[in-house]
Amino acid sequence: MNNINCSKPILIRKGAIRALSQILKNRRHISETISIISKLYNITGTDRALLTNIVNGVIKNLSFLDYGLSKLLSAGRFPSTDATNALRVGAYQIYATRIPDYASVDTTVEALRSLNASPGEISLVNAVLRKFIRKWKYIKLPDDDLNYLSIKYSHPQWLVSRWLERYGKNITEKMLSANNESPPRTYRINILRIAPQDCKSNMRKQGIDFSETVFTEYFELNDKIPVEEFSLFRDGMVSVQDxxxxxxxxxxxxxxxxxxxxxxxxxxxxxxxxxxxxxxxxxxxxxxxxxxxxxxxxxxxxxxxxxxxxxxxxxxxxxxxxxxxxxxxxxxxxxxxxxxxxxxxxxxxxxxxxxxxxxxxxxxxxxxxxxxxxxxxxxxxxxxxxxxxxxxxxxxxxxxxxxxxxxxxxxxxxxxxxxxxxxxxxxxxxxxxxxxxxxxxxxxxxxx
Missing domain, CATH: 3.40.50.150 (Vaccinia Virus protein VP39)
Structure with missing residues (x-):
């Protein structure tokens, strides 16, 4: 199935499968990969936002998804790269999005089919995802701190182990949890162009929702305006910087x-x-x-x-x-x-x-x-x-x-x-x- 014959929902899942391969296998950056895939499949607007959500979601929940899926695979063995990433894409949608389960499974299976997967792999992914719908809520995590934290928050064991040794369980869990949260959208005001107080006053007049930070020339944008659409950024009045x-x-x-x-x-x-x-x-x-x-x-x-x-x-x-x-x-x-x-x-x-x-x-x-x-x-x-x-x-x-x-x-x-x-x-x-x-x-x- 070529791209012309794929519906947009299928193309989004196909793009996610391909993106995950680049990110996890070839160590590509998410933003760079999403940009390339979006251009390749002409994915824009809210569709691109969904693609980004799925890819980020799989990366942030990788260990948890793999742990749950492994319980449903024969001897815990994962299939080929594309089929494995299709399982992750489907499982993430079932686990963490409001997309109906049947739509998550159907579009993901069809996306895998469009990547010329074998009939056996297509059948396997379809069956495992349907099992995941019924069983993911009953996944029991290991009891020991290292495996529990590594799987629950999806961080590599070597890093969790380092932090447990240095910080203890309480702080380590807070650090891992924070890493899975969305960061603030922080900007620095270009003080050569406008005084911080004037910039913030103008934003208030325009109804732009923002929060102060510890430093006067910075603010956190609460409105979910994409960077490239934020007029102050386009006009050179602010920079993206934590x-x-x-x-x-x-x-x-x-x-x-x-x-x-x-x-x-x-x-x-x-x-x-x-x-x-x-x-x-x-x-x-x-x-x-x-x-x-x-x-x-x-x-x-x-x-x-x-x-x-x-x-x-x-x-x-x-x-x-x-x-x-x-x-x-x-x-x-x-x-x-x-x-x-x-x-x-x-x-x-x-x-x-x-x-x-x-x-x-x-x-x-x-x-x-x-x-x-x-x-x-x-x-x-x-x-x-x-x-x-x-x-x-x-x-x-x-x-x-x-x-x-x-x-x-x-x-x-x-x-x-x-x-x-x-x-x-x-x-x-x-x-x-x-x-x-x-x-x-x-x-x-x-x-x-």
Whole structure:
């Protein structure tokens, strides 16, 4: 069955099956995959919203769905990739949506048929999904904490085990639950174009529903307006950015007279924040990232906001082309495991492995050593991540101090985010309803 002969409901399920294969097997991002599939099958509007809901829902509930389905399969053996993903697509709709069960099964089975599955697989998926309708409510989860939490909240066992050991069951369960919730739709106001109070006043007059955040220039949009349809975003008045990432720019305290280097600049959210804090004076701001494809995102953001373009350089931050002692301030937006932003990118939980944490930590060490060399005496280093893991956070602090730098307090940040006498800022989704982040600030002593 080709796409022309498929009804839209069938195409949506077909797209979901194909998307899951790309996301889980080839480690593609959900947003990128949905965009490609939607164009391929001409899925738009509310149909695209349903496709996104199904794919996100399967990813967020993968362990639970697989656990329940395994009880209905012979010896718990799953079929081919497409058939397995069809089972997941159908089971998620039965478990978590208001779509009638018969429609969930019929459209999913027909979607699998359109992918040229064998008659045996089509029959199997049809039979298992009909059993799932009757039996999913009676699924009993394991009693032990590790398996119970891993299956209930659909996170890999290695990650649940790490968090149980560090935080205990109560906090771990809160963290896992928060990762499956929808994150706030947070925006940063472009203070070069409009004062925060004026922007918010205009939104109130237009009837736009929003909430304040801990930082004046941020707000959470409560109206479910897609980003691309939000007029303030289109007109360059706001940027999409979680309030947690206002912390490192406050720690940096950008000054027009200071030579500033940002390492790991793409996609440009923090770069544009720095530009705004500099009142648009960018002659001393240098933004470095590793590839032209990533630099493109910085340029797009700068152009949309109407900002002047800073000095943008394609280079590896570990060997940036500058003389020692060039910069007054260096900001490392460090590569990391991204485990603090799982609720925004649910696929991260399935893409990351324990070794990735150690790989990122090694890379961070090299970036820190490079940055220390490029700093002037008494220069400021700000290091930030979007992860929760100590190998990438607290261990980085040790690397910084061993490099002869002094950890110093972070200014202008609410005390609830500060630890270690105000020298480290940490945010958690479950506690702060912000992305998970870590920030530390240090000063270069003498000629270290």
């Amino acid at each position: 309030a947690a990432f206002g912390i490192p720019i406050r720690a940096l305290e950008p000054s027009q007279s200071a030579m500033i280097l940002e390492i790991g600049s793409a996609p440009g959210g923090k770069t544009t924040d720095i530009i705004e804090k500099l009142d648009g004076e960018v002659k001393n701001l240098f933004a470095v990232d590793i590839s032209y494809s990533r630099i493109r995102f910085i340029l797009e953001n700068v152009e949309r906001l109407g900002h002047p373009v800073p000095n943008i350089i394609v280079a590896d931050g570990k060997s940036a082309p500058f003389e020692a002692g060039t910069f007054d301030s260096i900001f490392i937006d460090a590569p990391c495991s991204s485990l603090g932003i799982i609720r925004r990118h649910p696929e991260i939980r399935w893409h990351k492995k324990p070794d990735d944490i150690l790989t990122m930590a090694k890379m961070q060490t090299e970036l820190i050593h490079s940055a220390v060399n490029l700093l002037k005496s008494n220069g400021t280093l700000v290091f930030t991540t979007c992860t929760t893991e100590p190998e990438e956070n607290q261990n980085a602090v040790q690397t910084i101090t061993k490099s002869g730098m002094k950890i110093i307090p972070i200014p202008d940040v609410p005390s609830q985010f500060l630890e270690s006498n105000g020298t480290m800022a940490i945010t958690y989704p479950y506690r702060d309803n912000m992305d998970g982040s870590f920030t530390v600030r240090a000063k270069k002593l003498g000629s270290c």
